[in-house]
Amino acid sequence: MTELGNHNAGIVIVGAGIAGVQAAEGLRKAGYDGALTLVGAEPHMPYDRPPLSKEVLLRAGAENTIALRDENFFAANKIDVMLGKRVCAIERPDRRVVLEDGSRLDYVKLVLATGSRPRVLAGLSPQAPGVFYLRTLADSLMLRATLARGGRVAIVGGGVIGLEVAAVAAGRGLAVTVIEAASRVMARAASPVIGAYLAKRHQEHGVAIRCGVSVDSARQDGDGCWRLALNDGCVVEAEIVVVGVGVVPETSLAGAAGLQVAKEGVVTDGFGRTDDSNIYAAGEVAYHVNGLEKGRQRQENWHHAAAHGAHVGRALIAPDTCYSEICGYWSDQYDTHLMVSGLPAGDVDVVRGDVTTNRFVVFHLVGGVVAGASAVNAAPELRVAKLLVRNRARVPASELQDPSTDLRKVAA
Numbered sequence: 001m002t003e004l005g006n007h008n009a010g011i012v013i014v015g016a017g018i019a020g021v022q023a024a025e026g027l028r029k030a031g032y033d034g035a036l037t038l039v040g041a042e043p044h045m046p047y048d049r050p051p052l053s054k055e056v057l058l059r060a061g062a063e064n065t066i067a068l069r070d071e072n073f074f075a076a077n078k079i080d081v082m083l084g085k086r087v088c089a090i091e092r093p094d095r096r097v098v099l100e101d102g103s104r105l106d107y108v109k110l111v112l113a114t115g116s117r118p119r120v121l122a123g124l125s126p127q128a129p130g131v132f133y134l135r136t137l138a139d140s141l142m143l144r145a146t147l148a149r150g151g152r153v154a155i156v157g158g159g160v161i162g163l164e165v166a167a168v169a170a171g172r173g174l175a176v177t178v179i180e181a182a183s184r185v186m187a188r189a190a191s192p193v194i195g196a197y198l199a200k201r202h203q204e205h206g207v208a209i210r211c212g213v214s215v216d217s218a219r220q221d222g223d224g225c226w227r228l229a230l231n232d233g234c235v236v237e238a239e240i241v242v243v244g245v246g247v248v249p250e251t252s253l254a255g256a257a258g259l260q261v262a263k264e265g266v267v268t269d270g271f272g273r274t275d276d277s278n279i280y281a282a283g284e285v286a287y288h289v290n291g292l293e294k295g296r297q298r299q300e301n302w303h304h305a306a307a308h309g310a311h312v313g314r315a316l317i318a319p320d321t322c323y324s325e326i327c328g329y330w331s332d333q334y335d336t337h338l339m340v341s342g343l344p345a346g347d348v349d350v351v352r353g354d355v356t357t358n359r360f361v362v363f364h365l366v367g368g369v370v371a372g373a374s375a376v377n378a379a380p381e382l383r384v385a386k387l388l389v390r391n392r393a394r395v396p397a398s399e400l401q402d403p404s405t406d407l408r409k410v411a412a
């Protein structure tokens with residue numbers, strides 16, 4: 001039995017998303033055999049979120065295929081899963097958390113894996129009829145049912161959520177307008193080349209993309225139609241409004257408990273420790289140290305949430321190595337499968353392949369070093385590109401774009 005396992009109270013993980021589940025598994029793999037409780041606010045067994053804006057929106061029944069672990073996993077690993085329970089306070093002096101129903105759970109160590117929540121736009125309340133934000137399974141099922149009934153769709157935010165929803169809605173034949181405040185789509189998550197490529201794909205499917213505009217005011221009329229007045233004087237009419245304007249870290253518990261919190265998240269070190277040695281934070285909520293980068297960072301993607309959750313779980317028992325991970329994400333829009341590893345854009349972006357063939361790679365160079373790569377329908381090429389990113393390879397742009405260069409040799 002480990003030292004932590006000798007306490008009656010065990011380890012409590014708040015948040016049953018990918019980071020929380022991976023932390024629980026990481027603890028068990030590291031040999032922790034004491035009490036372990038995973039508390040989730042949603043009523044469902046832990047599930048995967050990336051399909052919510054893809055398969056689940058597209059296909060009835062897909063929601064039955066998104067469990068993060070099979071039914072036996074939690075019992076077999078003696079993980080007590082509390083569902084539909086929201087933790088509303090941390091009583092640090094007594095080392096316990098308070099649940100919404102007033103009950104309390106003691107902890108020896110506490111892991112906050114509370115993730116992010118969608119940023120809400122003024123005038124477009126998530127409760128308003130016809131307005132959708134997408135973060136939970138319930139959100140996705142409601143949106144799927146609504147899209148099936150038809151109507152015009154206005155999507156505010158041309159990021160990953162906005163464009164994945166646009167692809168599903170346009171694929172159903174609905175009239176879609178994307179309203180993006182920045183000068184191009186996917187400005188946070190993709191390079192200009194990838195953004196332009198995706199915008200073109202959407203336009204080919206009939207999606208109207210409006211960049212450099214935002215919603216000044218929103219009004220729903222008696223006929224159910226939303227009228228979004230844009231700051232350029234235009235009005236977009238739609239029965240369905242989807243808002244995907246980014247997320248904010250869910251730091252309210254940590255903040256109320258007096259932990260060190262920045263606007264990017266709960267401040268942690270390279271092992272997930274907060275400024276309270278009994279409390280850790282994992283995944284998207286953590287403003288964390290990554291040994292491969294300078295300073296702290298916040299990452300918003302599944303890859304990081306999974307890797308960081310597992311690392312923090314292990315680090316609770318065996319804090320041997322600092323978190324060091326090159327993260328990335330993927331996105332599916334129509335028949336485009338985009339995969340990004342490392343930085344999504346560089347000082348210089350080098351295209352390898354022909355964009356018009358719908359299969360190419362973009363290398364993102366920072367100071368001449370390959371700091372990231374994006375692959376469109378080119379998974380094998382991305383595997384090689386990842387090696388270049390990991391090795392911080394310094395490869396001239398002319399070699400990267402030359403199809404006769406064997407990148408496997410360069411990466412070796």
Ligand code: NAI
Binds near residue numbers: 182
């Ligand atoms: P995002 O940051 O990717 O995109 C938000 C977009 O909204 C940006 O382009 C931004 O310029 C725009 N925007 C901000 N304020 C605006 C305003 N007032 N009016 C119009 N546009 C505005 O965030 P998004 O798409 O909401 O996704 C949220 C999170 O979901 C991501 O951080 C990610 O963690 C997760 N996600 C991951 C996916 C994946 O891995 N494939 C897919 C979908 C979502």
